[in-house]
Amino acid sequence: MFSEIKSKMMSKIGFITSMLARDFFLKNVGERIDTISGYAERYGTGRGTVQSAISFLTEHQAVELESKGHLGSYILSLDYQLLWEIADLGMIMGLLPLPYSLRYEGLATGLNKQFKAANFNYSIAYTRGAEKRLNVLKDDKYDFIVLSKFAAKNYNDNDQFEILYEFGSGTYLSKHVIVFSGPENKKIESGMKIGLDSTSIDHKVLTELECQNKEVEFVELTYMKIMEHIKNKTIDAAIWNYDEIKNLDNINFTDLQHQSSIKKNKEISNAVILVNKNSRMIKRILSKTINPESVIEVQKEVYDHKLIPEY
Numbered sequence: 001m002f003s004e005i006k007s008k009m010m011s012k013i014g015f016i017t018s019m020l021a022r023d024f025f026l027k028n029v030g031e032r033i034d035t036i037s038g039y040a041e042r043y044g045t046g047r048g049t050v051q052s053a054i055s056f057l058t059e060h061q062a063v064e065l066e067s068k069g070h071l072g073s074y075i076l077s078l079d080y081q082l083l084w085e086i087a088d089l090g091m092i093m094g095l096l097p098l099p100y101s102l103r104y105e106g107l108a109t110g111l112n113k114q115f116k117a118a119n120f121n122y123s124i125a126y127t128r129g130a131e132k133r134l135n136v137l138k139d140d141k142y143d144f145i146v147l148s149k150f151a152a153k154n155y156n157d158n159d160q161f162e163i164l165y166e167f168g169s170g171t172y173l174s175k176h177v178i179v180f181s182g183p184e185n186k187k188i189e190s191g192m193k194i195g196l197d198s199t200s201i202d203h204k205v206l207t208e209l210e211c212q213n214k215e216v217e218f219v220e221l222t223y224m225k226i227m228e229h230i231k232n233k234t235i236d237a238a239i240w241n242y243d244e245i246k247n248l249d250n251i252n253f254t255d256l257q258h259q260s261s262i263k264k265n266k267e268i269s270n271a272v273i274l275v276n277k278n279s280r281m282i283k284r285i286l287s288k289t290i291n292p293e294s295v296i297e298v299q300k301e302v303y304d305h306k307l308i309p310e311y
Contacts, residue, residue, distance in 0.1 A: 178254050210258050
């Protein structure tokens with residue numbers, strides 16, 4: 001069937017068929033479609049071309065219509081996967097944090113399962129640093145990203161973005177703590193060297209809050225290298241994801257101590273999916289693909305070692 005569709009897209013009515021597929025993709029069962037004349041005027045073509053394009057879509061069961069005379073035609077059924085294919089909208093591209101924790105692995109596994117079940121052509125990539133993910137979303141290099149709610153709300157140019165889904169507290173991480181290289185340390189003090197990954201909005205804000213009114217030296221590091229520097233004692237302390245150290249021995253850590261960082265920690269623990277506000281097609285396909293409750297269930301199974309991560 002898809003070879004026939006591709007062949008049809010090369011014909012003179014291919015563009016109109018693609019445009020109609022996009023229009024129908026944004027509709028729901030029970031909605032009234034525009035008139036033949038309305039579509040012809042909208043796309044600057046003849047009524048016959050529009051009629052042929054609609055016939056193609058109905059013959060291939062991308063859409064089923066019911067005519068109600070002077071009341072117009074109404075949608076009885078829609079095949080969103082086929083409409084996406086005919087609309088030639090390409091691959092859905094998502095960008096997630098590096099899956100170095102079980103919670104991240106659980107999110108990645110849950111989202112992959114959802115896309116596979118929906119049978120849409122997709123690709124999910126991974127990179128560290130919320131700011132990097134936000135920048136590529138801003139440049140339309142990816143269709144959606146996953147990050148903390150705090151990072152999504154505190155990016156400088158966040159007006160163009162929209163939080164499509166929130167997964168809830170504890171879905172991004174459980175909490176952040178302060179880790180120390182010295183076995184006796186219990187708080188950050190003046191004179192210390194503090195590891196900092198400024199590409200992570202969450203890490204940067206929490207680190208600066210915990211170091212307020214203290215004369216410390218910030219040492220710029222990639223987040224994944226921080227614990228190596230803690231163990232080698234090349235830095236004195238850093239903010240770190242508790243999920244990654246809770247089962248480790250010989251790691252000296254304490255809870256965050258600044259009230260503002262403790263409060264922000266709650267928003268940082270909430271994973272969200274972020275999209276561009278004007279991406280109507282992407283918002284539509286994600287709404288047809290992703291069930292947040294199902295993703296959370298899969299994440300919990302991965303976290304509890306009941307399901308092998310797959311991403």
